[in-house]
Amino acid sequence: MFPANFEYVRSHSTDEAFAALQQHGSEARVLAGGQSLIPAMRYRLARPAVLVDINPIKELSYLHEKDGFLVIGATTRDAALEFDQNILARYSLITAVSRVVADPIVRHMGTVVGSICHNDPSGDWTATALASRATMIVRGKDGTREISIDDFLVDSFTTAIEEGEMAIEVRIPIPDAHTQGSYQKIERKVGDYATCAAAVQLSMNVDGTIRQAGVAITAVGHIAMRVTAAEAMLVGQRPSLELCKAAAAEAPKIASPNADQRGSAEYKKDMARVLVGRGLQESLLRLGVSL
């Protein structure tokens, strides 16, 4: 299949891209990795009039730590994270998710920021951003602004980015030595959208209680969701099997999946429970807590 034609704008700087987006308004879409957009265009389900290619913008391709955050630029590929030694050593949640997003080849083009902006209901990076309490940096008319991931993810394929704006960066707090995470995903095969997935990240106090908990589920609703009740239940508590089970049981309560070929709503809800439970246990195991 072949896309419908479009106008192409190659931008070499954020300013250029921003100007193009301002100029073309709702007709324009940002072209980052293109790994969701181009297939949709090939089926002619998406037919944007103008594509603003941000791939040539060198200033947006970065991955480093700064002021307590891992900062990932808008054109940084998924694969950059997958093969980064620092991430492998210290970011267990990111490491886990970076190996199961789409497939290994798609990860060489796909971008983390682009995936979060796409805000697919089955997104892996959106759930991960929720569990790790990320912040998005968006360039608007009045300069850049920071938006917490919870405020950024509005609805399926809808974010807090307004017409003519563009996302610049995602910031993820650097996990300390007492923080570990896990990404649990069920997919029918590599490259499929998740049937259900859960992102979990736990931080411990020195006294063995849980200091902070990030729990998010995806593919079981309009959008990736934070399991707030589970997080609240975990914080301040000493981990136990019962606690994990109780926290996991909160996931299906907020899940509202559609039945499709990946499974019934009932199945997906139960998988939200199972995967959150497994994510919690694996995170704890990485923290040296065996239940």
Added chain:
Amino acid sequence: MSQISLNINGKTTTADVENRTLLVHFIREQAKLTGTHVGCDSSSCGVCTVLLDGNPVKSCTVFAIMAEGHEIKTVESLAPGGVLHPIQQAFWDQHGLQCGYCTPGMMMTSIALLEQNPNPSEHEIREGLSGNLCRCTGYNNIVKAVQQAATAMSTQAADD
């Protein structure tokens, strides 16, 4: 229409193309290199895999115009002068191909995989190739071929 120039296998190809032209069609039709194939419309099969600046990408999911100024490597670059690349030799020795349709993409991914991880385990090979479908071989012999190539390439590197 836009005029673009791509460096494919060290050679520059310049052509007028529509913005919507996919990289795979540019490679096959403008550069006349038909070793890179097309197998699906959904970015699922990986038979179109080429190296873009050394990284494997699905050339059906990149617009040709996006590749302007980048270096593309296709299967046709592997055996300059007819001497098979260790990965080609290994696929041959290990019966890692049958109909041959997925083979170019599979080999390009394998080369990038071995670049990243010169001594992969069976599981790492299976993970690394999981963006490329094969309908004929059942993958056993492809895994063996990558293992053989890993050995051959590390020996070659040691000799250099």
Added chain:
Amino acid sequence: MTTEKHAMGKSMKRKEDPRFLQGKGNYIDDINLPNQLWMALVHSPYPHANIRGIDSSAAMEIPGAVAVVTSKELNAYKVGWLPTFHGLDKQMVLADGKVLYQHQEVAAVYAETREAAYDMAELVEVDYEPLPVMADPYKSMTDEVILRPDRENATNHIFNWNVGKKAETDAALEAADHVVKQHMTFQRCHAAPLETCGCIAEFDAMGRLQFYVTSQAPHVYRTALFLVLGIPEDKIRVISPDLGGGFGNKVPVYPGYVCAIAGALVLKRPVKWIETRTENLTSSFARDYHMDIEIGATKEGKVTALKVNTVADHGAFDAAADPSKYPAGMFGIVTGSYDFPNAYANLDAYFTNKMPGGVAYRCSFRVTEASYAIERAMDILADELKIDPAELRRKNFVQPEQFPYQSPLNFIYDSGDYEKTMNVALERIGYKELLKEQAEKRARGELMGIGLSTFTEVTGAGPSKHFDILGIKMFDGAEIRIHPSGSGIIRTGSKSQGQGHETTWAQIVAEELGLDPQNFLVEEGDTDTAPYGLGTYASRSTPVAGGALALAARKIREKARKIAAHVLEVSEHDLEWKDYKFNVMGAPSKSITMQEIAFAAYTNPGENEPGLEATLYYDPPNMVFPHGTYVAVVDVDRDTGETKVRRFLAIDDCGTIINPMIVEGQVHGGLTEGFAIAFMQEIAYDDEGNNLATNFTDYLVPTSLESPSWETGHTVTPSPHHPIGAKSVGESPNVGSPAAFVNAVIDALSPLGVKHIDMPLTREKVWSAIRNAEALAAD
């Protein structure tokens, strides 16, 4: 002379590989003709609707638009309908008055570029009037809505087929100590080769059709095109280039081909059409059998009767590629490896609003469905009688001394040693240890399963007394020409899609003639040069074309004997063929090689006809019956329903092995396809007739990560009637493995009381079975 190194039975590396490895394969989309047009098709979104009108005016506005063709134009040329292969039905080329399935071809558009063709296709406006949808053969059966008013009989019933003795079978079931009954469905699947189908049609300056096409059976295409288009066969050349897989998908003549040819004829320019993946997955299908199987047995587990009633969903047109006299293919193999004194199989086929077909998919015409049914049912019997599944099979195998074995459903099995093959498999997998491990795991509540399949196939269609397609008997031709230097060219009517004919055909001939297989060029796929043959599908190439090759080589040998006698100045009766050369009996030092004879054939033939060539048509006396034992070991995750195939061992017996490396490769590939069918693949439809698997995001092809690591082995029981004792192997793993996987999963779940789950065994289905069983246990 490298004969010893590379003759029969040796893992010679493939001669075709260097071109594929260097990206120099020549597949259909690599071919472009000067001045060619591109064709695209317009498909129906409705599964059943009247067509009130088609408006192509907007499409013709696209720059580069050339023409739009609908059934009206095709009917004017009398090419609106196609005959189906076994002659029971005909098929629309483009929707004629109404559409009968979703994605049916409605119009063809022709343009200067491929992009323009797709732009045009998008703008052809079709006015549909939706009609009630029959998406279930059990619903079609009621004839409430007649789908095919074009047919003489106002019914959705296509045909009934039955074989065996019904009364005796019913009586035996009545009298049996124990009867198992199970309904099981073999879901609708698709072969999905990675290369889609496509063609280029050109009428050359002499008015001759040059037709480049992805075809597993080029000669059948040539004859079919004569029948459809009325073009004399000498004015048609079919060229099938390198094929990127086929597995049965490249057997049918698709509507797109006819549209391309019609376009080329009328527009007087070459027309190229390459399927999209969606077009590939929505134009035909395989399987879709709904089977009710019953087995009667004594309480000791000796089987006494088998009965199967099947409802077959054939979609909108009965476009199955079965031989004429076998509308249900070789389904009669359903008694499998077991000695049933009584058996009866009955099948009714129905039209539905689904894509047409019933084509074979890596299967000798419905053998897969039959093997699955019997191997599943034997396991259910074992479970109910509390007998070990291996023991139950052992009690009931056809014994080696019973061959040739007359089966109750009218096959004569050529050879086999089922127990030997099973013993090899059980020994190698460590069956006893596995049973012990399973018992320990069960005690801990873990779900581990062991699944067996001891299948028998029937392949090699076929003997002319039984088999034809479009009336053409299913024999194959082979031509061998030996050049003066001892190299040569081999041509057959078969067509490799990855099986490695360029290598194995050379090995057969080299073995027969004592020549070097490296020095043979194997050429297939061009009807101008290849001798007539029915093509490569249904595991028929080695049994039929392979037999033709061996016999053609022997014909050459007999001529060579005469030339050898002349050169050595002895009587040909004094010569014996031994150690790959002619030796003068009683004079060990006097001998002559085939290479020397070849030279003499062109330089010093004496009174003999010069040259060294042979053409031979082989009409096999019987089918061949490969068999095997497959063992799957699985672990099931109780929480998620995920099945992990921990081990899978395939011991195949395909008779004489030509190239062990290629045989093993065929088995690996077939097992991965069998795995996909067991766990992932289905062309599902919803109740409204929407096709739910139209691309690779929903028709799931396993990757290297899902696919298990395969273990293989073999026993060798040659076919007594095949010239080299070979059977076939390409389809065995796809035929035999689904039951092994399912048996293993059900075995894992049997402590919970689960008896059967229909394929594909998705996580959810397994999860659901576990949850239901737990709920029942809790009550």
Added chain:
Amino acid sequence: MKLEYNGTEQVPLGKDAVWAFINNPEKVASCLPDVKTVVVHDATNFDATVSIGLGPVRGSFKFKITLEPQADGQRMNVKINGGGFGSVVDLLAGADIIDNGNNTTTLNWSGAATMRGPIATVGGRVLDAQAQKLIAGTFANVKTRMAEQG
């Protein structure tokens, strides 16, 4: 794929005013979300073009709409057939009109949509929720417009 929805709207208008509104093609058309053009053929038939935006899927659908007022004045059925993106949608919607007596009316609505084509097969994973929003939005608009009118 087949999708089914239902809901209830309370309208602050008498039943007769409601009945008059929903028998007016112009007014009904104005309630479709993101409607671009409307062509009214007669009292019960009109065509409407509607913008659709489901994430990356953006474009327009052309609908043929037929109003089928039931003789008893208690129910309105609406048949909507249309297409876009090479896909088709057949929608059968209906509302029972219940006179609450106090110059308010209850609309009990339900709709069943069948989607076919790439939008269902490729976009089906995310379609249900979006379609629900569109249909619920239409009936919510009916209520709002009527209220404005009242």
